[in-house]
Amino acid sequence: MLDATRHPPRLPAAPGVGFKPQHFNALRSDPGPVKWLEVHAENYMGDGGRPHAQLRALRDNFAISVHGVGLSIGGEGALDAAHLGRLKTLLDWLEPASFSEHLAWSTHGAEFLDDLLPLPYTDATLTRVTDHIDQVQDTLNRQMLLENPSSYLAFTESTWSETDFLAEIVRRTGCGLLLDVNNVFISATNLGYTATGYLDAYPTAAVGEIHVGGHDEDTDDQGAPLLIDSHGCAAVDPVWALLEHALATTGPRPVLVEWDNDVPDWPVLRAEAERAAASLSAIAVR
Amino acid sequence: MAPNQSQLRAALLDPAQPSPAGLTDGQGKPTQKRFDVYRNNVTVALSDALRASFPVLRKLLGDENFDQLAPLFARSHPPSSPLMMYYGDAMPTFLKGFAPLAHIGYLSDIARLELGLRRAYHAADSEPLDPAVLESLAPEALQASTLTFAPAVQLITSDWPLFDIWRYNMVDGAPKPQAVAQSVLITRAAFDPSPHPLDPAQAAWITAIQGGKTIDAAHDAALAIAADFDLSPLLTVLLQNGALIRMTTPKD
Known part of the structure; x- marks a missing residue:
């Protein structure tokens, strides 16, 4: 369980964006409503150079969220101790406001597959994931946030719903949750349930951050819609509607606009952040 | 019986393998295209990383040849750590042993140079x-x-x-x-x-x-x-x- 002396996440309940180096100057001269930045942990695990210098400059003006994509918390094997050590080194010097990772696996043995791969929701997976989160929180001495995946398929052996599975992880580890409403929309469409039903069953009290982002549309073997998480375009209206649905329950939370591929010029991304700001304002006056 | 991660990994890296058993679309229907999303994500992510790391190698080979080479390399040499900026350490040796390109002797040295530039960028x-x-x-x-x-x-x-x-x-x-x-x-x-x-x-x-x-x-x-x-x-x-x-x- 969570030790009371650990650092809780402390991002502002305001819009943030995923930091891209090409936006470095624009972010400092024209941040718009952006109050915090998210960076992928692994991109800053070199020894120095421009990536570290940019973070040191940005953290004077923005809260920083470190978002890991390589810890493989759902991996069948032990966590990579060397990688966890690198993460601790990064968090120790950067002192970010928050650290988050994914309910997924990406490493097998010595191989890193560079994707967030799916897990069966079983008692065995639950034990493994909670052990790994305990290890991460103990090592880092901070509460982490765990993000729900975007799913293209399910496992026949799953015995838990994703929302119950997440709630039980929170209960056992004291971690917080990163609610990605784009992932909720994708998974609900792909697996045939309603996104609002998912949110109503989701343990909203544990939400420390919300993600919105874009996805691509395809079809599966049966011609049914198959949405693919791309982070390569603006979020669609139904995803913004889900954000507001979620905020109505959680209250104001840090909201991140994710745009990792085909990254647009700054004004386009700033406009997405302004949309997130409008969603947050709508909650505040309610 | 559901696939374990070792079986999933093997199917992800081998496009000739069918979607493993034990996976569903949520309604009990076949999942080939759905499994292919993950398989495609892995190949594309690794190939994109190689494209970013080896711009001169790509110019020398031409986009089309590089785009054929990258997935072949990625499936046979997946990254050995999540630090993708260093991915491709095995490329120089791979190029030396890759028969269709072995006659272009300097490709391997260009790959070493591009890896060196990356390491220098991230050095202390x-x-x-x-x-x-x-x-x-x-x-x-x-x-x-x-x-x-x-x-x-x-x-x-x-x-x-x-x-x-x-x-x-x-x-x-x-x-x-x-x-x-x-x-x-x-x-x-x-x-x-x-x-x-x-x-x-x-x-x-x-x-x-x-x-x-x-x-x-x-x-x-x-x-x-x-x-x-x-x-x-x-x-x-x-x-x-x-x-x-x-x-x-x-x-x-």
């Missing part, structure tokens, strides 16, 4: 050596001293005109490569790595200094290759680019 910051330190020493003390390079400094040795090939593909209007052996020294004065051409004697001097030899011994190593070796132009490059960080002089 360092304070350059003050040139006055060199000038302050008596000639004998200087000859007996050793030098330490900045963490970003890399030497990529080659029997090909490696610097010229790199520049011809990266800089508009650059001259065509000449048929000479050319190694490359990578330095990083601020944040952007810069490559510098070295002749074989200069490369021998750098190798000797990297190996902890004294300035005198490094000079001898360079003279053994070119009797007219002159350190001055190389020393200027090193000092102007912050490539030296420490001089160690033996105590009398």
Whole structure:
């Protein structure tokens, strides 16, 4: 369980964006409503150079969220101790406001597959994931946030719903949750349930951050819609509607606009952040 | 029985394998295209990383050939850590053993150079050596001293005109490569790595200094290759680019 002396996440309940180096100057001269930045942990695990210098400059003006994509918390094997050590080194010097990772696996043995791969929701997976989160929180001495995946398929052996599975992880580890409403929309469409039903069953009290982002549309073997998480375009209206649905329950939370591929010029991304700001304002006056 | 991660991994990296059993679309229907999303994500992510890491290799091969090569490499050599900026360490050896390209001897050296530029970009910051330190020493003390390079400094040795090939593909209007052996020294004065051409004697001097030899011994190593070796132009490059960080002089 969570030790009371650990650092809780402390991002502002305001819009943030995923930091891209090409936006470095624009972010400092024209941040718009952006109050915090998210960076992928692994991109800053070199020894120095421009990536570290940019973070040191940005953290004077923005809260920083470190978002890991390589810890493989759902991996069948032990966590990579060397990688966890690198993460601790990064968090120790950067002192970010928050650290988050994914309910997924990406490493097998010595191989890193560079994707967030799916897990069966079983008692065995639950034990493994909670052990790994305990290890991460103990090592880092901070509460982490765990993000729900975007799913293209399910496992026949799953015995838990994703929302119950997440709630039980929170209960056992004291971690917080990163609610990605784009992932909720994708998974609900792909697996045939309603996104609002998912949110109503989701343990909203544990939400420390919300993600919105874009996805691509395809079809599966049966011609049914198959949405693919791309982070390569603006979020669609139904995803913004889900954000507001979620905020109505959680209250104001840090909201991140994710745009990792085909990254647009700054004004386009700033406009997405302004949309997130409008969603947050709508909650505040309610 | 549901697939374990070892079975999933094997199916992800082998496009000839069907979607593993035990997966569903949520309604109990087949999942081939759904499994292919993950398979495609893995291949595309790894190929994109290679495209970003090896721009000159891609130019030399052409986009179409590179796009065929990248998934082949990715499936046979997945990353060995989540630090994707260093992905592709196995590329030089892979290229040497890849029969359709083995006749283009310099591809492997270009891959080594591009990996070196990446490592230099992410290397630790360092304070350059003050040139006055060199000038302050008596000639004998200087000859007996050793030098330490900045963490970003890399030497990529080659029997090909490696610097010229790199520049011809990266800089508009650059001259065509000449048929000479050319190694490359990578330095990083601020944040952007810069490559510098070295002749074989200069490369021998750098190798000797990297190996902890004294300035005198490094000079001898360079003279053994070119009797007219002159350190001055190389020393200027090193000092102007912050490539030296420490001089160690033996105590009398």
